[in-house]
Amino acid sequence: MLILIKLFTSFLLIGLGAYGGGLVTIPLIQHELVEARHWLGFDEMTQIVAIAQMTPGPIAINTATFAGFRVAGIPGAVLATIAVVLPSIVILLVLLPWIDKFKKSGRVNKFGQGIQLGVLSLILFAVWSYGAAAVTGWLDLVIAAAAFLFLLVFEGKVHPVIVILSCGVIGAIIF
Amino acid sequence: MSGSDSDKSKGLVSLADIFRTFFRIGLFTLGGGLAMTPVMRHELVIRHRWVKDADFVSVMALATVVPGVIAVNVAHLLGRRLRGKRGSLAAILGTVLPSFFAILFIAAFFLPFFRHPKVAAFFRGCAVAIVGQLAFAGFVFGRRLLLSWRQVSVCAVGLVTVGVLQSHPLWAIIIAGALGYVLCPEHETKGAGRRVNSD
Numbered sequence: 001m002l003i004l005i006k007l008f009t010s011f012l013l014i015g016l017g018a019y020g021g022g023l024v025t026i027p028l029i030q031h032e033l034v035e036a037r038h039w040l041g042f043d044e045m046t047q048i049v050a051i052a053q054m055t056p057g058p059i060a061i062n063t064a065t066f067a068g069f070r071v072a073g074i075p076g077a078v079l080a081t082i083a084v085v086l087p088s089i090v091i092l093l094v095l096l097p098w099i100d101k102f103k104k105s106g107r108v109n110k111f112g113q114g115i116q117l118g119v120l121s122l123i124l125f126a127v128w129s130y131g132a133a134a135v136t137g138w139l140d141l142v143i144a145a146a147a148f149l150f151l152l153v154f155e156g157k158v159h160p161v162i163v164i165l166s167c168g169v170i171g172a173i174i175f
Numbered sequence: 176m177s178g179s180d181s182d183k184s185k186g187l188v189s190l191a192d193i194f195r196t197f198f199r200i201g202l203f204t205l206g207g208g209l210a211m212t213p214v215m216r217h218e219l220v221i222r223h224r225w226v227k228d229a230d231f232v233s234v235m236a237l238a239t240v241v242p243g244v245i246a247v248n249v250a251h252l253l254g255r256r257l258r259g260k261r262g263s264l265a266a267i268l269g270t271v272l273p274s275f276f277a278i279l280f281i282a283a284f285f286l287p288f289f290r291h292p293k294v295a296a297f298f299r300g301c302a303v304a305i306v307g308q309l310a311f312a313g314f315v316f317g318r319r320l321l322l323s324w325r326q327v328s329v330c331a332v333g334l335v336t337v338g339v340l341q342s343h344p345l346w347a348i349i350i351a352g353a354l355g356y357v358l359c360p361e362h363e364t365k366g367a368g369r370r371v372n373s374d
Contacts (some may be wrong), residue, residue: 005298013343013345015240015243016217017344017345017348018243018244019242019243019348023308023309023312025233026305026309027337027344027345028345031194031343031344036299036338042297043295045290046283046298046299046301046302046305046324047298047301048302049277049288049305050298050301050302050304051281052278052307053205054205055205055274055277055278055281056201056202056203056204056205056273056277057204057246057270057273057274057275057277058211058244058245058246058247058270058274061244061246061247061271061274061275061353062246062262062274062277062278063181065275065278065279066276066278066281066282067280068281069278069279070283070367073194073278074354075280075284075291075340077275077278077279081271081274081275084244085267085271086246086266086308087242087243088242088243088244088247088248088251089241089243089247089251090244091242091321092241092248092252093239093249095241099237106361107356107361109361110355110356110359110360111238111352111353111355111356112350113320113326113329113352113355113358113359114329114354114355114358115242115352115355116316116320116329116351116355117320117321117329117350117351117354117355117359118329118330118333118348118349118350118351118352119325119346119348120316120317120320120321120330120333121212121330121331121333121334121337121347121351122331122333122337122347122348122354123309123313123316123335123343124330124334125334125338125344125347127306127310127313128310128338129338130305130309131306131309131310133302134299134302134305134306135303137305140299140303142296143303143307144303144304144306144310144338145307146307146308146310147303147306147307147308148302148307148310148311148314150307151307151308151311152311152314155233155304155315159205159210160210160308161205163304163307163308164301164304164305164308164345166304167300167301167303167307168297168298168300168301168304168306168358169297169300169303170298171203171297171298171299171300172293172294172297173296173304174296175296175299175300
């Protein structure tokens with residue numbers, strides 16, 4: 001029971017920070033589930049994030065369902081999924097009455113810029129913290145750099161899942 | 176039935192239709208957010224004609240600016256437009272359930288294979304790809320946001336918060352938000368969205 005409550009609060013926090021797409025959930029999940037709670041190892045976290053990209057639906061939701069399942073079975077999957085979605089619903093409900101002012105306000109724009117910069121700092125931190133665990137040799141570094149360059153050259157033209165699938169296949173062949 | 180938020184001239188859209196349509200959108204998109212945009216537009220604007228293109232674009236813009244999972248925000252806003260609160264609920268459930276069941280299916284049937292050495296090697300390749308994706312996301316965000324020393328310092332403070340002080344990642348977002356309010360100029364970002372948006 002206690003683990004379900006902890007799981008729920010962890011994913012409320014992850015949902016709260018899931019601002020700007022699925023990849024921001026990586027540093028949040030690494031902090032909440034791997035480092036603070038020790039529920040998942042690095043390998044399990046990678047499986048979850050990779051599978052989340054290869055299955056239908058938003059990455060944050062897939063990640064929550066999968067991580068919840070691994071920590072506490074089906075009840076965990078249900079609770080984690082609800083928890084990750086809940087902040088989105090509540091925040092939007094609270095903001096809706098002010099939405100027109102919100103869109104035009106320069107002050108809100110200033111605050112929003114700050115939040116986006118905070119998200120950017122988390123992503124850059126994740127390149128370092130997740131990267132340190134994932135990249136263990138020069139071969140890893142070459143593949144990571146190739147993935148980056150591929151995304152850069154074909155920006156907006158290829159789906160990110162192509163990159164993760166091809167790197168997976170390359171990994172299965174060479175590792 | 177409270178359809179007060181609906182500004183449609185034709186008859187009310189049924190909740191089952193809303194659910195089915197968003198379920199289809201959730202099922203046929205890999206990855207959330209902006210990857211969903213073309214499928215959503217096809218279903219909602221072209222196929223069902225529930226919203227006009229201009230409305231769709233403004234809903235997308237709003238959904239990307241407010242916090243939270245983008246796809247859920249879009250479902251929330253459009254569902255509400257079509258059938259009020261119940262419409263929101265139907266649309267959100269429709270968006271979430273395909274992900275939920277797809278993951279449960281994989282977790283239930285494929286988890287035992289994850290220990291196989293070849294599968295482990297596959298995931299090692301994926302991990303490396305994720306590093307590339309993160310670096311690319313950082314590059315795209317940075318190119319759009321880091322326009323002057325002000326933004327660079329806000330981002331640097333966020334990095335120190337999470338990297339040096341080892342605080343909870345949410346603190347980086349909160350502190351950067353407050354600092355941005357103090358430091359950032361009123362309109363300097365290119366485009367309103369928080370991701371590279373095509374509209």
